[in-house]
Amino acid sequence: MFRQVYLARYFDVRLIKEKRRGRLRGTLYSSHNQEAILVGSLFGLKPTDWISPIHRDMPAFFLKDIKFKWHDATRMGMTIEQVCAQVWGKVGSPGRARDNWSHIGSREKRIIHSTSMLAGTIPVAAGVTYASRLDGGDAVCLTYNGEGSTAQGIFHEAINYAAVHKLPVITIIENNQWAYGTPTDLEYSQHDFARRADGFGIPGLIADGQDVFDVYDKVMQAVEHARAGNGPSIVECKTFRAYGHGDHDDDRAAKYRPPEEIEKGRARDPISVCRQTLLDLGYLTAEEADRYHAEGKHAPDAQNEDFPPEVVAYLNEGIEFAENSPLPEAEEAAMWVFKEASK
Amino acid sequence: MSAVAANLAPAAQTPGAVKKNYITALKDALFEEMERNPDMICQGEDIGILGGAFGVTEGLQAKYGTGRVVDMPISEACIIGSAVGLALAGKTVMAEMQFMDFISCGFDQIVNMMATYHYRTAGEVNLPIVVRGPAGAYGGGALYHSQMNEAWFCNAPGLRVICPSTPSDAKGLLKAALRDGNPTIFFEIKELYRRPSIEEVIPDEDYIIPLGKASIRQIGSDVTLVTYGQNVYHCLAAAAELEGLGISAEVIDIRTLVPLDEETIFRSLAKTNRLVVVNEAPMTCGFAGEIIARVTEKAFDLLDAPPIRITRLDTPVPWVKPLELHVLPSVAKIVAAAQKVVKY
Numbered sequence: 001m002f003r004q005v006y007l008a009r010y011f012d013v014r015l016i017k018e019k020r021r022g023r024l025r026g027t028l029y030s031s032h033n034q035e036a037i038l039v040g041s042l043f044g045l046k047p048t049d050w051i052s053p054i055h056r057d058m059p060a061f062f063l064k065d066i067k068f069k070w071h072d073a074t075r076m077g078m079t080i081e082q083v084c085a086q087v088w089g090k091v092g093s094p095g096r097a098r099d100n101w102s103h104i105g106s107r108e109k110r111i112i113h114s115t116s117m118l119a120g121t122i123p124v125a126a127g128v129t130y131a132s133r134l135d136g137g138d139a140v141c142l143t144y145n146g147e148g149s150t151a152q153g154i155f156h157e158a159i160n161y162a163a164v165h166k167l168p169v170i171t172i173i174e175n176n177q178w179a180y181g182t183p184t185d186l187e188y189s190q191h192d193f194a195r196r197a198d199g200f201g202i203p204g205l206i207a208d209g210q211d212v213f214d215v216y217d218k219v220m221q222a223v224e225h226a227r228a229g230n231g232p233s234i235v236e237c238k239t240f241r242a243y244g245h246g247d248h249d250d251d252r253a254a255k256y257r258p259p260e261e262i263e264k265g266r267a268r269d270p271i272s273v274c275r276q277t278l279l280d281l282g283y284l285t286a287e288e289a290d291r292y293h294a295e296g297k298h299a300p301d302a303q304n305e306d307f308p309p310e311v312v313a314y315l316n317e318g319i320e321f322a323e324n325s326p327l328p329e330a331e332e333a334a335m336w337v338f339k340e341a342s343k
Numbered sequence: 344m345s346a347v348a349a350n351l352a353p354a355a356q357t358p359g360a361v362k363k364n365y366i367t368a369l370k371d372a373l374f375e376e377m378e379r380n381p382d383m384i385c386q387g388e389d390i391g392i393l394g395g396a397f398g399v400t401e402g403l404q405a406k407y408g409t410g411r412v413v414d415m416p417i418s419e420a421c422i423i424g425s426a427v428g429l430a431l432a433g434k435t436v437m438a439e440m441q442f443m444d445f446i447s448c449g450f451d452q453i454v455n456m457m458a459t460y461h462y463r464t465a466g467e468v469n470l471p472i473v474v475r476g477p478a479g480a481y482g483g484g485a486l487y488h489s490q491m492n493e494a495w496f497c498n499a500p501g502l503r504v505i506c507p508s509t510p511s512d513a514k515g516l517l518k519a520a521l522r523d524g525n526p527t528i529f530f531e532i533k534e535l536y537r538r539p540s541i542e543e544v545i546p547d548e549d550y551i552i553p554l555g556k557a558s559i560r561q562i563g564s565d566v567t568l569v570t571y572g573q574n575v576y577h578c579l580a581a582a583a584e585l586e587g588l589g590i591s592a593e594v595i596d597i598r599t600l601v602p603l604d605e606e607t608i609f610r611s612l613a614k615t616n617r618l619v620v621v622n623e624a625p626m627t628c629g630f631a632g633e634i635i636a637r638v639t640e641k642a643f644d645l646l647d648a649p650p651i652r653i654t655r656l657d658t659p660v661p662w663v664k665p666l667e668l669h670v671l672p673s674v675a676k677i678v679a680a681a682q683k684v685v686k687y
Contacts, residue, residue, distance in 0.1 A: 096465040107431060107468050115463075117455050123421045124456065127428015134384075134410055134434075154451070157418035161425060164416060336462050337500050339469035339524045 001039050001212050002274050002284070003308055006292065007315075008035035008059035009271060010307045014315055015087065019247060023323075025089055026100045029055040033210075033242035036270035037174055038063055040207075040215025041142055041235075044223060050128050050141035052112035052121040055102045056174065056241075057144045058083070061111060062318075077109050080318030085325045092325035096332060110139070118149035122158035122171060129167045140168040140226045142219070147193050147236075148179025156196075159232060163200040168226030170219065171234045174209065176241035177265065180249070181256055194236035202232050209239030210268040213277055240265025362542040365535045368510035369399050369475075371545070372517040373437065377407050380435055383521070386413040386422055387439025387476075396441050397477055397536055419449035423474060427457050430470040435521060440476030443530060444490045449474075457526045458501035472526045475517070477533035478506075479573050480623060480655075480671055484533075485662035491572065491624040491655075496528045497600050497633065503527035503554060504600040508535065508575040511545045512598055515552030523554060532573045541576075555602035559611070563593035566681045567611040569634055570621040571597045574672055578621055581677035588678075590685050600630055608634065609642045616647035617684040621672050626654040648687030651680040 012032050018024050031038065038060045042051065045064070053060035064077025078094065085092030086104050095104045095113070105113025112121050112128065125141040132139035149155055150173060162169040173193045177184055197204025203225060207218035215237055222233035242265075244253035254262075271293075278284035293306040304312045363371070377383050385403060387395070391414040394401030404412035415422050419440060426436040440446045446453070453474065461469050480489035496502045503525050507513040513531065520527040535541060560575055561582050568578040575596045582592035593611050597604060612618060618638060620631040631652035638650065656670040 094465075094467065095463055098465055099459075099463040103463065105464070107464075112428075112431065113460070113464055113468070115455055115459075117451055120424065120451060120456055123424025123452065124428035124431065126421070127425035127430075128432040129428075130425065131429045131432030131434050135432075154420050154424065157416070157421040158424060161416050161418065161421045165413075332465075336464075336466040338503075339461055339466070341523075 001043055001216070002278060003311060004039040004043075004063060005035050005212055005271055005274055006307055007311045008038055008063065010311045010315060011059050013302045014319075016247065018319070024087060026087075027246035027248055029058070029101070029246050030241075030243045031056050031059060033266055033269065034174055034176060034239045035059065036212040036274065037144075037172065037209050037215055037237045037239060040212040041172055041219040043216050044220045045140075045142070048110065048132075048137060048139045050110040050112060050125065050139055052114065052125050052141060052143040053102065054114050054118060054144050054146070055116075056146065058087075058102050060144065061102075061104065064109065064111065077111065078104070078106055080314055081321035084315075084318035084322035088322035088325070089327070090322055090325035091328045092321060096328050112141070112143075119145055119152040119155040119158070122155060122169065123161065125169045126158055126162045126165075126167050129162075129169055130165065133167070138168075138227050140170060140223050142170050142172055144172050144174060146179060147173050147175040147177075147184055148182070148187055150193055150196060151187055159196075159200050159202070159234070162232040163202050166229060166231030169232040170222045170226060171232065172219070173234060173236040174239060175236055176239045178241050178245070178253075178257065180245040181252070192236060194234050197234040200232075202234065204234045204236065207235055207237045209237030210270050210273050211277070212270060212274050242266055360544040363510050363545050364537050364539070364542045365510045365513050365532070366397065366399060366537055368514040368545055369517060369531065370401065372514045372521075373400065373403060374406070375549070376518055376521045377403065377411065380521075382433060383435040383437070384411050384413065384429055385437040385439070386415050386426065388415055388417055388422070388441045390414060390439050395439065397533060400439065419445050420452050423449040423452040423457060423472075426472045426474075427452065427460065427470060430472050431460075431468060435471040436473070437521065438472060438474045440474060442488050443476045443478035443492060444487045446474070446476065446492065446528075450495075453496070453502070453526075453528070454499040458499045460501075461525070462501055469524045470526045471521065471524045473517070473520045473529050474527065475529035475531060477536070478530045479532045479534055480660045480667060481573060482534050483662060483664060483667060484660070486659045489660035489667075491530065491622070493528070493530055493600060494624055494629050497630060498628075501526065502601060504530075505554065505598070506530040506532070506572045506600065507598060508532065508572055508596050509541060510543050511550070512552060512558070512596075514545055515550045516554070516598065518549070519551045519554055522551070530572065534573055552598070554599045555604050556598070557604035557607040558596045558598055559593065559607065560596050561592065561594040563591040563615065565591045565615055566617040566619060566685050567593045567595060567608070567615045568619050568621060568677065568681065569595045569597060569608055571600065572623060574621045574623055577672060577674050577677055580674045581681065584674065584678050585681055588682065590681060592681055597634075603634075603637070605637055605641065608638065609645065612638065612642060612645040616645055617681075617687075618646065618650035619653060619677065619680045619684060620650065621653045621677055623655055623672060625657045626652065627657050629654050648684040651684055653677055653680050
């Protein structure tokens with residue numbers, strides 16, 4: 001998990017650099033400072049489980065894969081090549097670059113294709129798990145949501161339906177304190193979003209979103225609860241959005257958010273929290289830990305040397321593939337509106 | 344009646360066969376497809392225990408169980424969104440809207456989630472989902488139980504849009520839609536559900552009507568009346584009246600809006616050179632306008648007179664009869680329009 005947190009961080013850092021070099025189109029929605037949520041929640045899943053990431057969860061698409069040999073996981077997510085081809089807008093993308101950024105998915109890899117309609121995939125998650133149960137499977141689905149999307153009607157409608165049918169849908173709320181430019185106290189009248197769960201008669205758990213192990217524990221509690229047939233849960237992960245809503249918003253976000261709040265929100269970096277736990281437990285020696293930067297450095301300052309070499313090499317493979325993948329032909333734009341009748 | 348439509352259901356002429364109404368035809372289609380396809384699921388409000396507000400799904404849950412026939416909470420967005428998930432996991436789904444007026448509550452899931460899925464996944468995922476339900480006015484249903492909102496969905500690429508007017512079409516098109524593999528919005532006409540005068544013999548065998556094929560309900564030579572849904576019967580009544588006035592009207596029921604059978608319309612116009620299009624929805628950006636646009640773009644030379652559209656006024660559908668009938672297409676309005684284009 002330690003190296004996966006580094007990988008998620010490096011993906012973010014490297015993409016910001018590539019964007020500044022002018023190699024990428026579209027907006028970057030940084031997951032900086034929120035990586036522990038992705039890594040911790042995905043770690044205990046089975047290949048048959050579904051996930052539904054959103055824009056800020058780009059690393060989830062390949063973290064579900066775990067190409068590393070760090071543990072003997074079945075290959076179950078997208079490859080880093082596919083994810084990079086999507087970011088670069090090339091035909092190597094699973095969606096052949098038809099929709100932008102995080103709007104990809106894979107039926108085969110059980111990743112629900114994301115859209116811009118936040119919370120809109122929660123009913124879809126309910127549907128895939130309903131189908132799985134009908135077919136005798138035990139698949140759960142993790143859906144990722146910002147706290148902002150909890151104000152949408154579909155958030156409530158879908159969780160209510162999942163609760164009625166005891167569907168194994170785990171709603172993860174990445175409470176990063178800001179919905180674009182609006183703070184949580186203008187989104188919700190209570191302190192903890194997990195309390196929404198009371199209204200549905202389901203468990204609501206709160207995890208320290210900076211601590212990969214705490215996220216893992218809380219999500220696995222919800223997963224076990226769901227697999228046992230007891231239905232959905234909400235897991236609120238408390239975190240803080242390091243930068244703007246997207247990279248277009250970075251400069252403004254530095255103004256609409258008080259500096260002391262930003263400093264406080266980024267004080268507990270997921271890499272250093274994870275590192276300290278491993279040191280305390282004796283799984284990591286001080287020497288090993290000191291090889292790489294322990295703090296989340298601001299992207300322009302971070303160097304490849306700040307990250308484990310296997311992490312850099314992994315992403316390099318993806319980027320090389322993406323750069324060599326062609327742009328789609330213009331004619332493709334009119335294709336696949338309908339499924340044509342099978343001959 | 345001058346000439347009978349040539350393409351009625353083949354068994355319709357079989358003597359002694361039992362006639363069925365529109366709602367029974369729909370029910371037959373659902374039972375047959377549920378039997379044929381073990382991966383098919385039906386879901387909607389009150390469709391299981393109750394058997395649906397209008398009874399279209401009566402007996403379905405008793406036969407196929409609560410797993411495959413699901414009573415949903417009152418959330419159209421969730422009925423459609425979870426249907427997308429079911430289809431993503433390989434199921435075929437019939438999602439009932441209790442009234443098509445309520446489909447707006449599921450609009451985002453339809454146009455942004457469901458309609459675009461095949462496109463944005465470059466063909467990886469197709470969604471065999473039929474969203475069906477009762478629509479249409481003339482029954483005093485007032486603003487929220489009378490709408491024909493088909494045009495909204497014709498403007499969302501990726502959706503089939505279907506509206507049958509006869510029992511056999513209801514069965515044949517519903518079965519075709521459930522097998523088409525594309526998300527479909529299927530408008531049923533609740534005023535026709537139990538109308539005895541349109542009962543007909545429907546083939547018992549696997550009866551499928553291909554999408555995108557219009558039906559000529561009456562053959563004529565002076566003016567072409569293009570329509571669908573309940574207005575088919577207004578056009579047929581208008582044609583009978585016009586016959587007494589010495590005008591021979593051809594009545595085309597397009598049956599499917601997307602895909603649209605333009606050829607049948609153009610062939611008819613090559614004969615009549617005059618066009619009246621009738622739809623129950625409001626005029627502005629309604630489907631009648633789309634048909635006229637396509638004719639004027641692609642077959643302008645066939646027209647000897649400016650086409651006319653007869654639609655609902657650009658108002659909601661009011662409740663009490665004099666108000667309701669005032670805003671809707673009527674036989675008299677169609678007759679007047681036909682006379683006008685013929686005299687032009």
